[in-house]
Amino acid sequence: MNNRIIIFLTSLLLPFFVKAQEAAGVEMADAFRSEGKIYVVITVISIIFICLIGYLVYIDMKLRKLENKNRNTN
Amino acid sequence: MIKWWKILAALLILYTLVWGMLGPVPQLNILHETIRNLFYHVPIWFAMLFQMGYSVIFAIKQLSKNDLQSDIISNQAAQTGLFFALPGLLTGCMWAKFTWGTWWTFQDPKLNGVAIAVLIYLAYFILRSSIDDEQKRARIAAVYNVFAFVMMFVFIMILPRLTDSLHPGNGGNPAFGKYDLDSNMRLVFYPAVIGWVLLSLWILDVKKRLAILTHKENEQ
Numbered sequence: 001m002n003n004r005i006i007i008f009l010t011s012l013l014l015p016f017f018v019k020a021q022e023a024a025g026v027e028m029a030d031a032f033r034s035e036g037k038i039y040v041v042i043t044v045i046s047i048i049f050i051c052l053i054g055y056l057v058y059i060d061m062k063l064r065k066l067e068n069k070n071r072n073t074n
Numbered sequence: 075m076i077k078w079w080k081i082l083a084a085l086l087i088l089y090t091l092v093w094g095m096l097g098p099v100p101q102l103n104i105l106h107e108t109i110r111n112l113f114y115h116v117p118i119w120f121a122m123l124f125q126m127g128y129s130v131i132f133a134i135k136q137l138s139k140n141d142l143q144s145d146i147i148s149n150q151a152a153q154t155g156l157f158f159a160l161p162g163l164l165t166g167c168m169w170a171k172f173t174w175g176t177w178w179t180f181q182d183p184k185l186n187g188v189a190i191a192v193l194i195y196l197a198y199f200i201l202r203s204s205i206d207d208e209q210k211r212a213r214i215a216a217v218y219n220v221f222a223f224v225m226m227f228v229f230i231m232i233l234p235r236l237t238d239s240l241h242p243g244n245g246g247n248p249a250f251g252k253y254d255l256d257s258n259m260r261l262v263f264y265p266a267v268i269g270w271v272l273l274s275l276w277i278l279d280v281k282k283r284l285a286i287l288t289h290k291e292n293e294q
Contacts, residue, residue: 026101042095049091053084056276057076063283070287 080276086269090114094262104173112259115165117266118158121274123230125155126195126223128278133219136212145212146289148219149202150281154274156195163188174240182240187229194222 029038094113102109129151136144166185167177180186201218205211234241 026103027106028101029107038095042092045091045095046088049084049088056280057080060076060080060276060280063280063287066287067283070290 079272080279083269083272083276086265087273090117090262090266090269094266097262098258100256100259108169108173109259111165111169113262113266115162115169116263117270118162118165120267121270122155122158122162124271125151125158125274125278126226128275129155130219130223133216133223136216140209140213142208142212142289143286145215146285147278147282148216150285151278152195152198152219152222154278154281156192156199157277158274159188159192159195163192170240179240182234183237184230184234184239184241187233190229191226194225198222 090113094110099107099109129148132144132148132151135141136148166188170179171177178185198215198218202211202215205214
């Protein structure tokens with residue numbers, strides 16, 4: 001009989017344990033970041049973006065040359 | 075040399091690429107790290123809306139002044155805007171797959187609205203290509219452009235707000251209400267919007283100059 005009461009009382013505590021697990025946090029990419037490898041990804045993204053911008057600058061310059069040539073001939 | 079605002083565009087986006095990945099974000103269920111998509115997916119759509127607005131302004135200018143240069147700019151801006159809709163749609167599909175569980179849902183009024191808006195602008199280009207006379211094409215395209223912009227605005231910005239939507243800021247909620255509390259995200263989000271709008275302007279600048287040059291070549 002005593003055992004049953006103890007089990008019943010401890011079962012009342014269960015929701016608190018469940019809550020404790022929730023509080024452990026939303027899963028984020030903490031491991032990825034702690035290993036330091038996220039920097040590799042950021043570097044890759046940055047290199048791609050800089051290359052694209054460089055290409056756009058190249059096209060822009062080339063177009064300017066063409067515009068100047070066009071202005072001189074007219 | 076390259077204009078200052080073009081350099082600013084590149085620097086702002088580069089900053090958001092780095093700090094958008096490293097900076098602190100609110101820890102939310104379902105979204106997890108994908109909340110960072112806000113820095114990349116949303117500014118693309120801002121750039122698209124900006125280009126369409128730019129396009130309609132020059133369409134109105136064309137109607138009032140009747141010059142062909144405005145027509146060229148209006149056309150190029152609409153092209154640039156539609157180009158930005160493509161990565162916007164693709165990134166949206168990706169984000170939806172991993173948070174809402176599906177690539178595309180017809181339950182969301184914003185997705186349907188965007189699909190209709192893209193079709194409306196595709197019709198704009200078909201209309202343009204079907205008219206040979208330059209003056210006539212400029213005028214008809216400009217009139218259709220005003221219609222297209224108003225329809226797009228209704229479908230993307232107004233209708234989704236009147237009904238329930240999976241997108242934040244719709245179904246009666248103020249836009250970005252969830253993130254308003256997080257000033258860390260604003261620090262990346264606002265520069266990203268400015269950066270992408272400026273970059274879209276840069277692409278438009280190159281396209282516009284090329285189109286004007288080609289136009290001159292054809293006249294000779």
